[in-house]
Amino acid sequence: xxxxxxxxxxxxxxxxxxxxxxxxxxxxxxxxxxxxxxxxxxxxxxxxxxxxxxxxxxxxxxxxxxxxxxxxxxxxxxxxxxxxxxxxxxxxxxxxxxxxxxxxxxxxxxxxxxxxxx
Amino acid sequence: xxxxxxxxxxxxxxxxxxxxxxxxxxxxxxxxxxxxxxxxxxxxxxxxxxxxxxxxxxxxxxxxxxxxxxxxxxxxxxxxxxxxxxxxxxxxxxxxxxxxxxxxxxxxxxxxxxx
Numbered sequence: 018x019x020x021x022x023x024x025x026x027x028x029x030x031x032x033x034x035x036x037x038x039x040x041x042x043x044x045x046x047x048x049x050x051x052x053x054x055x056x057x058x059x060x061x062x063x064x065x066x067x068x069x070x071x072x073x074x075x076x077x078x079x080x081x082x083x084x085x086x087x088x089x090x091x092x093x094x095x096x097x098x099x100x101x102x103x104x105x106x107x108x109x110x111x112x113x114x115x116x117x118x119x120x121x122x123x124x125x126x127x128x129x130x131x132x133x134x135x
Numbered sequence: 136x137x138x139x140x141x142x143x144x145x146x147x148x149x150x151x152x153x154x155x156x157x158x159x160x161x162x163x164x165x166x167x168x169x170x171x172x173x174x175x176x177x178x179x180x181x182x183x184x185x186x187x188x189x190x191x192x193x194x195x196x197x198x199x200x201x202x203x204x205x206x207x208x209x210x211x212x213x214x215x216x217x218x219x220x221x222x223x224x225x226x227x228x229x230x231x232x233x234x235x236x237x238x239x240x241x242x243x244x245x246x247x248x249x250x
Contacts, residue, residue, distance in 0.1 A: 021178070057144075057242050057243075058137070058242060059137065059139075059141070059224055059240035059241055059242045059243050060179070060224065060238075060240040061240070062237050062238065065237075075237060076237065107178050107179070109178070124181055125180075125181075126177075126178025126179050126180065127178050128176065128177050128178050129177075129178055
């Protein structure tokens with residue numbers, strides 16, 4: 018069974034801090050994603066990566082960066098945390114299948130990191 | 136601005152009833168529509184997906200209905216059970232010609248099934 022593990026369930030940080038959120042998947046999936054989930058807004062894509070050292074901006078990349086040095090690990094970085102980045106952060110992975118659309122959809126999610134910026 | 140509009144925001148249904156969640160979109164480049172189910176404290180899980188070349192897809196008690204001309208699709212949960220209580224998200228993916236492979240999610244519907 019595929020497992021996507023996020024390093025922290027809850028995290029509290031202060032404004033201006035550099036924050037690292039870590040995600041590891043154990044199924045050798047090519048694609049990894051970082052989403053942000055806010056009430057009434059659904060899930061919004063921050064960044065995704067389709068290969069080691071490759072990354073693509075999602076819909077809301079401002080204030081974030083990512084790192085993928087190894088295939089199984091995808092890190093989200095808040096360069097200088099602000100209170101409007103308080104949210105639930107979800108990591109996901111997917112396998113490149115035959116179809117374009119199936120590759121685009123995250124198939125397996127972690128359980129999320131609830132981040133509070135004070 | 137959400138590209139996929141989902142309604143209702145929440146619904147309550149009696150055990151054994153039918154839960155219906157509706158989604159609508161404008162972008163005609165969308166051509167793949169997955170649904171996700173999320174339980175409290177957990178990440179979303181892929182539930183069922185449909186392409187617009189079929190009007191209906193059924194998996195167990197879950198059915199997606201698709202109306203391409205109206206640009207609408209819906210999830211029906213038949214014989215709803217308390218274990219179906221969760222938040223459901225519809226989503227859409229543009230086709231390959233658009234060169235945009237990002238999923239657009241609806242805002243989510245919280246379903247509560249009363250025993």
